[in-house]
Ligand SMILES: [Fe+2]
């Protein structure tokens with residue numbers, strides 16, 4: 475990423491998100507770069523998506539709904555009552571319109587960071603995983619173990635994070651967006667398929683693979 479663009483994004487973020495959110499964003503950017511190296515994904519794209527993933531985090535619900543509607547994004551009943559879930563997709567709109575990002579893979583990774591998406595790219599997986607596991611999330615034994623999995627197996631990591639989110643949502647009586655479940659099932663199938671390559675067993679490809687769906691849970695967004 476050009477240094478001037480990064481500076482411009484940082485200056486915008488300073489005016490539009492809290493200091494603690496900015497710390498989180500910088501942690502995600504760093505972890506995206508680290509995971510991109512481990513998984514041979516383009517580091518520039520990973521850094522850009524990480525830095526811009528939460529641009530719309532502090533937009534009020536009315537603005538999120540209005541921008542999503544104007545873009546023609548389908549607003550389902552859960553997003554209508556929990557507009558915060560739209561901050562990922564609206565963040566991609568801000569990246570495009572405010573910062574001229576036109577790399578579709580980067581924009582999709584921003585849009586997928588909260589709920590994931592069955593069939594999402596490895597770049598999207600990296601941003602999804604980094605958002606949940608960046609260093610500011612803490613250092614509990616569970617998180618430390620999950621970071622190790624993220625370095626070793628990206629799809630297993632996506633599955634773990636979906637399950638981590640689902641447990642949190644259930645334990646705290648919060649609504650679950652079905653895309654989190656679809657993403658979890660897709661990642662489960664892909665991770666098993668990777669395993670079968672090693673063991674020689676076969677498993678069917680995910681029925682969701684390649685479908686343009688998205689999604690994740692709000693506590694790790
Ligand atoms: Fe987020």
Ligand SMILES: [Fe+2]
Pocket residue numbers: 498502527528605694695
């Ligand atoms: Fe985030």
